Amino acid sequence: xxxxxxxxxxxxxxxxxxxxxxxxxxxxxxxxxxxxxxxxxxxxxxxxxxxxxxxxxxxxxxxxxxxxxxxxxxxxxxxxxxxxxxxxxxxxxxxxxxxxxxxxxxxxxxxxxxxxxxxxxxxxxxxxxxxxxxxxxxxxxxxxxxxxxxxxxxxxxxxxxxxxxxxxxxxxxxxxxxxxx
Numbered sequence: 001x002x003x004x005x006x007x008x009x010x011x012x013x014x015x016x017x018x019x020x021x022x023x024x025x026x027x028x029x030x031x032x033x034x035x036x037x038x039x040x041x042x043x044x045x046x047x048x049x050x051x052x053x054x055x056x057x058x059x060x061x062x063x064x065x066x067x068x069x070x071x072x073x074x075x076x077x078x079x080x081x082x083x084x085x086x087x088x089x090x091x092x093x094x095x096x097x098x099x100x101x102x103x104x105x106x107x108x109x110x111x112x113x114x115x116x117x118x119x120x121x122x123x124x125x126x127x128x129x130x131x132x133x134x135x136x137x138x139x140x141x142x143x144x145x146x147x148x149x150x151x152x153x154x155x156x157x158x159x160x161x162x163x164x165x166x167x168x169x170x171x172x173x174x175x176x177x178x179x180x181x
Contacts, residue, residue, distance in 0.1 A: 003081045004074040010066035010112050011051055015058040022055040032121060035093045042093050048117035050094025064108030066098075068115075075099050075113050094118070 016022040019041045023033060031043040034051045039058075042051040056063065069075060078099045079087050085100045096115035103109055 004069050004078050004111065006067035006111065007070055008068045010049065010068050010110070010115075011054055012065055013054045013056070013063040013108065013110075015056045015061045015063060017057070017059060019055060019057055026053055026055075034118070040092075044118070044121075046121040048120050050115055050118050051092070054092070062107065064103075064110065066110040066112055069111055069113050072097065072113050075111065078111055090115070 014022075019036065019039075023036070023041055023043070026041075026043045027033070031045060031053060034042040034044045036042070039056060041053075041055040043053040043055075044051045069078070075087050075097055078084055078101075081101070083101050087097050087099055090096045090098050090112070094115035094117075096112050098110045098112045101109045101111070
């Protein structure tokens with residue numbers, strides 16, 4: 001039985017050897033810088049959340065995910081769960097409170113409530129047309145698609161963590177395998 005119900009995906013937390021390259025890539029992907037420090041980069045979409053992607057400086061690695069809960073009572077219940085590290089104040093853009101846990105593979109899970117909303121960024125109305133053009137170019141096999149043609153991102157809609165060791169070898173796509181015809 002679940003301890004709490006999350007209401008939404010908050011962010012992904014990763015490490016990268018270059019914050020400059022990470023920012024350039026995420027900007028082309030449609031995100032906007034919220035804040036940057038010597039060792040961290042916070043990027044956001046157009047929704048009023050303070051960030052949807054956090055990059056730490058260091059060797060490339062997926063670190064974990066953040067999720068929102070409805071109330072501080074949810075955090076209090078979760079803080080009593082086995083492996084939870086208690087309620088902490090967040091010293092990052094948006095503030096709020098969180099409870100940290102580790103998933104079975106050792107990745108960090110942060111459960112958050114009470115972040116301050118930021119101003120909504122107005123998206124370009126032609127966004128759907130631009131995305132359709134890019135997806136059409138990809139579909140017909142164009143190999144060079146400029147990511148700068150993509151519109152601003154609202155938020156993260158889903159996160160998938162790929163575990164190659166959990167799949168049989170025949171199910172893992174090979175880099176040399178031919179693509180779809």
